[in-house]
Every structure is written in structure tokens, then in C-alpha cells.
Amino acid sequence: xxxxxxxxxxxxxxxxxxxxxxxxxxxxxxxxxxxxxxxxxxxxxxxxxxxxxxxxxxxxxxxxxxxxxxxxxxxxxxxxxxxxxxxxxxxxxxxxxxxxxxxxxxxxxxxxxxxxxxxxxxxxxxxxxxxxxxxxxxxxxxxxxxxxxxxxxxxxxxxxxxxxxxxxxxxxxxxxxxxxxxxxxxxxxxxxxxxxxxxxxxxxxxxxxxxxxxxxxxxxxxxxxxxxxxxxxxxxxxxxxxxxxxxxxxxxxxxxxxxxxxxxxxx
Ligand SMILES: C[S@@+](CC[C@H](N)C(=O)[O-])C[C@H]1O[C@@H](n2cnc3c(N)ncnc32)[C@H](O)[C@@H]1O
Numbered sequence: 001x002x003x004x005x006x007x008x009x010x011x012x013x014x015x016x017x018x019x020x021x022x023x024x025x026x027x028x029x030x031x032x033x034x035x036x037x038x039x040x041x042x043x044x045x046x047x048x049x050x051x052x053x054x055x056x057x058x059x060x061x062x063x064x065x066x067x068x069x070x071x072x073x074x075x076x077x078x079x080x081x082x083x084x085x086x087x088x089x090x091x092x093x094x095x096x097x098x099x100x101x102x103x104x105x106x107x108x109x110x111x112x113x114x115x116x117x118x119x120x121x122x123x124x125x126x127x128x129x130x131x132x133x134x135x136x137x138x139x140x141x142x143x144x145x146x147x148x149x150x151x152x153x154x155x156x157x158x159x160x161x162x163x164x165x166x167x168x169x170x171x172x173x174x175x176x177x178x179x180x181x182x183x184x185x186x187x188x189x190x191x192x193x194x195x196x197x198x199x200x201x202x203x204x205x206x207x208x209x210x211x212x213x214x215x216x217x218x219x220x221x222x223x224x225x226x227x228x229x230x231x232x233x234x235x236x237x238x239x240x241x242x243x244x245x246x247x248x249x250x251x252x253x254x255x256x257x258x259x260x261x262x263x264x265x266x267x
Pocket of ligand 1 (some may be wrong): 128131155172174
């Protein structure tokens, strides 16, 4: 049953561009959980919609590319829900780099459209995401303009998705809850294996519809509880509606502040 679900998803207009590893993983999972093929396929489509549908629609991707071509970068990045919430992007990165140091080479896991902004700042960036349409669009933009950016199709829940390091900084922005919803334990496993000494891990403090009751506290407790022992938090702050943790590997010093707590410790 897995193969037939996979093929239907891969042929469908909505999911053809998604990472094939994701289609196979979701098809396998739903084939295991449902006896009837129709029900399994319906569940697979619903799962995929939940993973990708909320952040950017096809018409928004098209508008983003048009705006980029017209030189309107902020307008283009507004088309993705996550970068829209982070406006103004200049202030976001100014604060981040003041605290973590300006990186030369960045890995952006589940990047959305974010690598565009970094590459335009002259930072070398590899972005990985399951959203194939966004990946292709960003690569067209980077190669047309000669920007130091490469976007790759990859599923953070599948082996071998991490590009070869080292990187000065890994970004895992608004990702961990999305990942943990797909597989229990995935958030800690991802952090454990990051190919850099430092990482910025962020969480929304409001839902896409604007509600935010208790989200900052909830994600703080959850993240500090799951942080592997080999990582320590060296900064934490909230900017606009985003909670930002800066972490470093234990033993890896930083010029930007002392580590304030290790995995399973407190603020
Ligand atoms: C909330 S958005 C955050 C985008 C970006 N990190 C940002 O903050 O601007 C979540 C992103 O995770 C991606 N995603 C979801 N599941 C994924 C997975 N298993 N592996 C890699 N990327 C995934 C989605 O396609 C989407 O771009």
C-alpha cells in the first residue's frame, strides 16, 4: 500500500514538489496506521497539508519570485508566514548577530525563504527544507544574482539530510514544535546532531491566527527540558513574537556571553 500512496502523492499537483523522502515517510506511516487504502491516502494528504500548507500557498510563492525580480526583498519574504511575522528582518538579525557573533557560514534547517535575506547580506548559507517549490525558486534567485546560497531539498526526519559541516551557526527557527508533531523525540535528536558549535533555536509566541496564551512559557519549559547535555544556553530573549534561544556545545566558548545553563537546567 505504501508504494501506491506514494505514487499518488508524487503525481498530485499539490505535493509533487515536496521532498520525496517526506512523501515516502508519510505514506509508510499512514499505510501502517490504516487498513483501508483510501483512508490511508486521505490521512497522508491531511498530514502533508499540516506540515506545509499553513506557511505559504503556491500563489504566494509566485508573488514572492515576482517581487524578488523587482528588487523588493522584504515584500518577497513577507509572502512566507514565518518571515512575515519576523519583520523587520534587519532588526532581527542585528540583535541575533550582536549576541551570537556574525557568522561566515550558516546552516538553516527547515529554512522557508529565510536564506534569501542572509545571502543578500553576503553570508554564505545552505538552507534545507521539504518545500521543493521554495527551494527551486531560491536557487533560481541565487544563481541569477550570484549570491552565496544553496537551497537543498531534505527532510529533517530522514537520515543523511544534514549537509556536511562545519558551520559557524545553525538556525532552527520555528521548527522544533513542527518536527516534534511529526515524530516524538525528533526535536532533541535534531539538536544533538547539529553540525556547528552554536545554534539559534526559535519558537513562535503567537499562533498564525494571533493567539499567544502561555506559548512563551510552554516552549521555554519544553525546550530547556529536552536540551541534550552536550549543549548549553548562552542567551535567551524575545523579539516581536519570537522566543530566541542561543545555544553552544559545552566546552565551546563564546565571546558573547557565558553559558547560563546546561541541558535540563533552569533559567
Ligand atoms: C514555521 S516554518 C519556519 C520557516 C523558517 N525556519 C523561518 O522561521 O522563517 C516551518 C518550516 O519547516 C519546514 N518543514 C516541516 N517539516 C519539515 C521536515 N520534516 N524537514 C524539513 N523541513 C520541514 C516547512 O516546510 C516550513 O518551511
